[in-house]
Structures are given as C-alpha cells and as structure tokens.
Amino acid sequence: MYIHMMSDLQAHASLIALSTLTLVVLYTGVSLLINYRRCPQIKGPWLACVSELWLFRSTTAGRMYEDCSAVLDQYGSLARIAPNKVVTNDPVIWTHMSAPRSKFTKGTWYDPTTLDPNQRNSLSQRDDKLHSVLRAKMAKGGSETNDDKYSGKEIPALESNIDDRINDMVVLIKNESAAGKPVDMAKIAQFFTLDVLTQIAFEAPFGYLTKNDDVFQYIQKVQEFLHILELASNIPAIHRMLSSRIMLRLFGPKPTDKLGMGAMLGVAQRVVNERYAPDAKAKDDMLGSFKRHGLSKDEAENEAVLQLLGGSDSTATAIRMTFLFILTNPDVHTKLMSEFSAHRDQISTPVIKSVEARELPYLQSCIKEGLRVFPPLAGLQGKVSPPEGETVNGRFIPGNVEVGWNPMSMQRRREIYGEDAEMFRPDRWIEAAALEDDGAKLGLMEKTLGLVFGHGKYGCLGKTIALMELDKVFVALFQNFNFALVDVVRPVRTFCHGAHLQSDMWVRATKKHRPRRSLSKHASRTPSKT
Ligand code: HEM
Numbered sequence: 307m308y309i310h311m312m313s314d315l316q317a318h319a320s321l322i323a324l325s326t327l328t329l330v331v332l333y334t335g336v337s338l339l340i341n342y343r344r345c346p347q348i349k350g351p352w353l354a355c356v357s358e359l360w361l362f363r364s365t366t367a368g369r370m371y372e373d374c375s376a377v378l379d380q381y382g383s384l385a386r387i388a389p390n391k392v393v394t395n396d397p398v399i400w401t402h403m404s405a406p407r408s409k410f411t412k413g414t415w416y417d418p419t420t421l422d423p424n425q426r427n428s429l430s431q432r433d434d435k436l437h438s439v440l441r442a443k444m445a446k447g448g449s450e451t452n453d454d455k456y457s458g459k460e461i462p463a464l465e466s467n468i469d470d471r472i473n474d475m476v477v478l479i480k481n482e483s484a485a486g487k488p489v490d491m492a493k494i495a496q497f498f499t500l501d502v503l504t505q506i507a508f509e510a511p512f513g514y515l516t517k518n519d520d521v522f523q524y525i526q527k528v529q530e531f532l533h534i535l536e537l538a539s540n541i542p543a544i545h546r547m548l549s550s551r552i553m554l555r556l557f558g559p560k561p562t563d564k565l566g567m568g569a570m571l572g573v574a575q576r577v578v579n580e581r582y583a584p585d586a587k588a589k590d591d592m593l594g595s596f597k598r599h600g601l602s603k604d605e606a607e608n609e610a611v612l613q614l615l616g617g618s619d620s621t622a623t624a625i626r627m628t629f630l631f632i633l634t635n636p637d638v639h640t641k642l643m644s645e646f647s648a649h650r651d652q653i654s655t656p657v658i659k660s661v662e663a664r665e666l667p668y669l670q671s672c673i674k675e676g677l678r679v680f681p682p683l684a685g686l687q688g689k690v691s692p693p694e695g696e697t698v699n700g701r702f703i704p705g706n707v708e709v710g711w712n713p714m715s716m717q718r719r720r721e722i723y724g725e726d727a728e729m730f731r732p733d734r735w736i737e738a739a740a741l742e743d744d745g746a747k748l749g750l751m752e753k754t755l756g757l758v759f760g761h762g763k764y765g766c767l768g769k770t771i772a773l774m775e776l777d778k779v780f781v782a783l784f785q786n787f788n789f790a791l792v793d794v795v796r797p798v799r800t801f802c803h804g805a806h807l808q809s810d811m812w813v814r815a816t817k818k819h820r821p822r823r824s825l826s827k828h829a830s831r832t833p834s835k836t
Contacts, residue, residue: 341389345707350377350386358541361388365540368533371684371802374712384701384709391688391708395716397754398699403689403709404761409696412437412764413688413708418538418545421571421615423554427608428767429616438763443599444609460595461506468774469657471501472782474515476656479787482518483815488792491629492799492811496525496622502775503617506592507610508577527566528615529807536803539685570614574607582606617768619805620682624772625779626808628676630797631730632780633789633813638732641668646785653781663777667739671732673776674755678717679730681758685804686710689764713758722754787815 338356346355354360354377364373364387374393377385383396394400403410412432420430428444431437475498482489497514500521505511512521520526538545547553559568561575580586581593582603588594596606632638645668646653652662663669688708695705703709718727724734738748759766766772783789791797792812799810 344389345386345392345704347702347704348384348386348392348707349381350392354387354389356389358388358543361391361540362537365537368801368803370536370540370686371712371714374686374710375715378712378715384703387710390706391686391710392703393686393710393712395712395719396699397716397719397722397757399701399709400711400716400757401753401761402698404764406763408689408763409692410689410709413690413710414542414545415539415686415688415708415710417542418535418549419612419615421559421567421611422604422608423549423558425604425608427605427612429612434763440605441763441767443601443605444596444767461591463591464506464771465660465774467505468502468771468778471498471505471511471515472657472778474498474501474511475779476782476786478515478518479783479815480817483787483817488812488814490809490811491813492622492626492808493520493525495625495629496618498625498779499618499621499775500524500614502771503614506771507613508573509589509591509593522569523565524567524570524614528619531567532803532805532807536685539804567611567615570611571607574610578603578607578610613768616766617772619807621772621775623680623682623806623808624673624677624776626798626811627680627682628672628776628780629783630811631676631679632672632784633791634797635730638672638730639784641732642672642780642784645669646781656782658778658781660774660777663781667736668732669777669780671735672780673773674735674752675730675732677758678723678755679728680806681713681717683758683805684713684802687760717755717758719754722750786818788818789813789815 341356349355351360361370364370374385374387375395377387378393378395384392384394384399386392402408411434416430416432418430420426426432426436428437428440431440475494478494478497479489494515497518497520500514501511504514513519514521534548538548548557559566559571561568561572563569563572578593581589581597588598593606593610596609601609632642645666649662649666652665654662686708688710691703691705691707691709693705695707696703717723720727726734735748735751738751739745741747759769759772790813792814793810797811798808801807
C-alpha cells in the first residue's frame with residue numbers, strides 16, 4: 307500500500323515537472339516568436355532578433371560600437387540589434403528621422419540622460435512638443451533648428467573666453483615641457499574643454515588647466531559612470547531598476563556631493579540661485595541668455611550641467627584624435643604648417659580668430675577629416691518609429707521600433723567619401739571642392755559629415771562652441787610646439803561607452819622659438835571659481 311502511494315506521488319511529481327517544463331518551453335518559444343515578429347523585415351544576428359541578450363552582451367563587453375559596425379557590414383545599412391531595436395549607417399534615414407516635421411521621436415535610449423529625476427533636460431526630453439518648447443526658450447529667436455543657440459550673438463564674450471583658455475593650455479604645456487616632463491594630451495584636451503564649458507556655464511573656469519588637476523575628480527567619476535549610463539540607455543529594464551527612488555537616493559548624484567557630477571550640480575545650484583535672485587543684475591552670458599528667454603531656475607541648472615556632460619568628452623575626443631592624426635601623418639603636418647606660414651599676416655596672435663581660421667582651407671579640411679574618421683559621440687541615440695511604421699529611403703520600418711546609428715560606419719561610406727574612406731586624408735575635401743560638378747560631391751560630403759552633430763529638431767546645441775574651439779586649438783598647438791609620441795606602440799588608451807574614454811596620450815612637447823608676442827601678457831586674468 308505504502309509503496310503504491312509513493313509511486314503514485316512520484317508519478318504525480320514527474321507529471322508536474324514535465325508540465326512545468328513544457329509550459330516554460332512554450333512560454334519561451336512564444337516570447338521569442340513574439341519578439342522576432344516585432345520587426346521581421348530587418349535582419350540581424352539571430353540572438354538579437356529574439357532577445358536583448360545580444361545587445362546586453364555587447365554593451366557589457368564595451369564592444370557595442372564595433373559590433374554594430376560589423377553587423378552593418380554583414381546585413382546592410384539597417385540591421386537588427388534587439389527585438390525592437392535596429393541600427394543604421396544610412397545618412398538619408400538618419401536625416402529623415404530628425405527632420406523638423408518627422409514623426410519619429412526620441413526613444414528610451416535618452417531616458418538615463420535625465421540628470422534630475424524631477425526634470426527632463428533638452429537631451430532627455432522625449433515629448434516632441436515639450437522638447438521644442440524647451441529648445442525655443444534656449445534659442446535666440448527660436449528658429450526651427452535652433453542652430454544659433456550658444457552662439458557668439460548670445461554670449462558676446464564667448465570667443466575671448468575661449469582664447470583665454472587656449473592661452474592657459476599653452477602655458478601649461480610650456481611649463482611641463484620646460485620641466486622636462488612628458489604631457490598627456492588626452493588629459494589636457496579635456497581640461498581645456500572643461501574650463502571653456504565651466505566658464506560658459508558658471509561665469510569663471512574651474513581652473514583645470516591652471517591647477518593642472520581633475521577638479522572635483524569630475525573626469526574620473528564621469529568615466530566610471532559612462533559604462534553604466536550606456537548599459538541603462540541600451541537596456542531599458544536596467545534603467546528602470548537603477549532609476550528607482552531607493553537606488554537614486556543611494557547612488558544618484560546629489561548637489562551636496564564633494565566630487566563628480568553631484569559637485570557640479572551643487573555649483574550649478576549656487577550660481578543659478580544667485581542669478582535668479584530678485585535683485586540679481588542681468589548679464590550678457592549663457593545664464594543671462596537662459597533667463598532672458600524664459601528658462602525656469604530648475605531648467606537653467608539642468609541645462610548648465612548637461613553642457614558639461616554633452617560638450618566636454620565629445621569636443622575633447624575631437625581634439626585628441628585630430629591632433630593625433632595630424633601628428634602621425636607627416637605630409638598632413640607639413641601642409642598645415644605651410645598654410646600657417648603662408649597666412650602668417652592674417653593670423654592674430656596669440657590666438658587665431660575663428661573668422662581667420664575659417665579662411666584656412668587645409669586647417670578646415672583637417673578638422674572635418676578628424677570629425678569624420680573618428681566621430682566623437684557613438685551612443686545609439688535611438689529614435690522611435692511612428693505606431694503605423696514608415697518607409698524611409700525604400701526600407702519599411704515597422705511601428706514602435708527604435709532606430710539607432712553607428713556614426714563611424716556612416717562616416718566611412720565609400721560611395722560618399724571615396725574608396726579610401728577608412729583613411730585620414732584631409733586632401734579629399736580640397737579635391738572635392740575643386741571638382742567641376744556644381745558642388746555636388748562636396749555638398750554630399752558636408753551634409754553627411756554634419757550628422758556627427760545630429761540633425762534638425764535634435765541637432766547639437768553646442769556645435770558653434772565646439773567648432774570655435776577646434777578652429778583655434780590646432781593652430782595654438784602646432785604653431786607653439788613640436789610634438790613627438792612617447793609610446794609609438796600605444797599612442798592612446800581608448801574605450802567606447804557611447805562617448806570615447808581616452809587617456810594616456812603622452813607626448814614630448816618642445817617649445818618652438820618664433821618671433822611672437824609674449825604669451826604671459828595675454829594669459830588669462832579670469833579668476834578661478836570652484
Ligand atoms: C565635437 C563636439 C560635439 C559633438 C560631436 C556633438 C554631437 C552631438 C550629438 C550627436 C547630439 C545628439 C543629437 C541627437 O539626439 O540626435 C548632441 C546633442 C546635444 N549637444 Fe552636442 N556635440 C558636441 C559638443 C557639444 C557642446 C560643446 C555642447 C554644449 C556647450 C553640446 C550640447 C548639446 C546639447 C545640449 C544637446 C541636446 C540637444 C537636443 O536634443 O535638443 N554639444 N550633440
């Protein structure tokens with residue numbers, strides 16, 4: 307009797323186990339099928355078509371950028387990287403999605419770029435109406451694409467502020483090299499961009515260059531945080547988990563922090579409070595412009611800190627990589643120096659003016675080529691298709707699919723830039739300008755290159771500032787110094803987590819002796835304020 311009961315129970319248990327297993331297999335199979343059917347028109351690695359595991363694995367390994375480039379090579383200009391995510395390197399699709407009246411909107415990728423859980427900023431605002439209201443407030447005149455935001459018109463001292471920071475950078479390199487020390491150009495490039503941006507945002511530079519120090523350990527802390535940010539952007543479930551109130555209270559940046567992003571929020575709070583006080587005097591700078599155009603106190607705080615996140619790593623990468631390409635291509639370096647010599651009388655000292663730099667075609671070609679071969683921002687920046695789906699450039703994109711990009715493979719398209727698109731060759735821009743085709747080729751190249759700053763309703767708000775920095779920095783570096791790489795085997799350490807984390811770009815700098823005005827007379831007199 308007992309034995310009979312036991313065998314009955316065992317049979318029962320086996321039946322339950324089998325049924326559970328069958329249900330799990332069925333559930334998994336149906337889920338994978340449902341996942342697959344969300345976007346069957348667009349092909350990609352099988353794991354990516356049925357689950358988020360492919361994207362998760364690639365992002366945690368820090369290989370998302372290379373992996374997306376490889377799937378685009380394999381599957382064509384639209385490839386699937388998750389059940390409801392695809393990646394593209396097609397400039398027509400990318401331009402279309404960000405056009406002012408496009409029905410595509412910002413996707414979940416942007417959610418983690420919210421710095422304050424109670425307030426979306428211009429980057430993280432996904433509601434198109436609210437986003438355009440915010441952008442219009444931040445822009446002079448509120449033009450549709452708002453390209454004149456942060457421009458010299460809104461901040462009259464912008465150019466002279468950048469000139470002062472260029473002088474600080476030259477002084478720092480001069481001092482280090484006079485002491486016989488190698489200089490880390492990866493660090494110096496970001497000290498420069500952070501000093502420019504902290505001055506624009508908070509009235510005075512934090513003095514990264516003058517102190518030769520990572521003030522608030524901002525660079526170190528942001529580098530640590532970018533890996534998580536990329537993971538949360540690519541995998542919404544991780545973002546939901548990290549953005550819970552408890553997690554934010556425990557680990558989120560707080561204005562009371564002594565270091566990192568939180569410390570920046572603290573400075574932003576203090577400076578904005580002063581500026582928005584009832585008796586505060588109006589000023590002709592970035593915060594003055596924010597206030598004039600109706601940004602609330604909280605919005606101004608958020609936008610001030612967002613600039614640092616959006617504009618310091620990106621511009622620093624553009625400086626580092628273009629510098630490295632010029633330094634390691636002797637023919638390019640020689641042509642650039644010849645251009646500087648030929649235009650010696652038209653180049654202001656100690657710092658070239660932006661309008662003068664725009665008249666130097668070879669310098670401009672180097673800047674364009676650096677941005678092209680190594681686009682500074684590499685996150686997916688996905689835009690969601692309208693619910694009914696849409697056909698763009700001959701490809702149907704089903705509804706509610708997030709389309710991200712891979713700027714590096716977009717900027718190396720051979721049919722646009724030539725068979726040697728992989729190479730840093732500034733002359734391609736000069737050659738395209740000389741073609742007798744009514745500017746067709748050059749126009750296409752410039753339009754495609756422009757996308758490194760985004761486009762239309764989502765275009766970069768800091769493009770004018772970034773280009774002004776680039777106009778000046780290479781003239782200052784290569785006119786003042788001879789450079790040589792310290793480590794020719796590994797000239798720079800570089801990892802990509804949406805932005806490029808770069809360090810250890812050690813060079814030996816030797817001051818050139820040229821009959822120029824003394825730098826010390828023109829060096830910055832702006833006080834540090836941290
Ligand atoms: C070489 C340097 C830079 C590059 C390549 C770059 C590129 C970009 C890109 C690709 C976007 C996103 C476009 C999209 O969502 O589709 C963007 C947005 C943005 N950038 Fe930049 N950027 C640079 C420098 C700067 C600087 C210096 C600042 C600030 C002073 C800045 C502020 C912003 C802001 C506020 C946004 C959000 C715009 C919006 O969604 O309305 N950027 N940038």
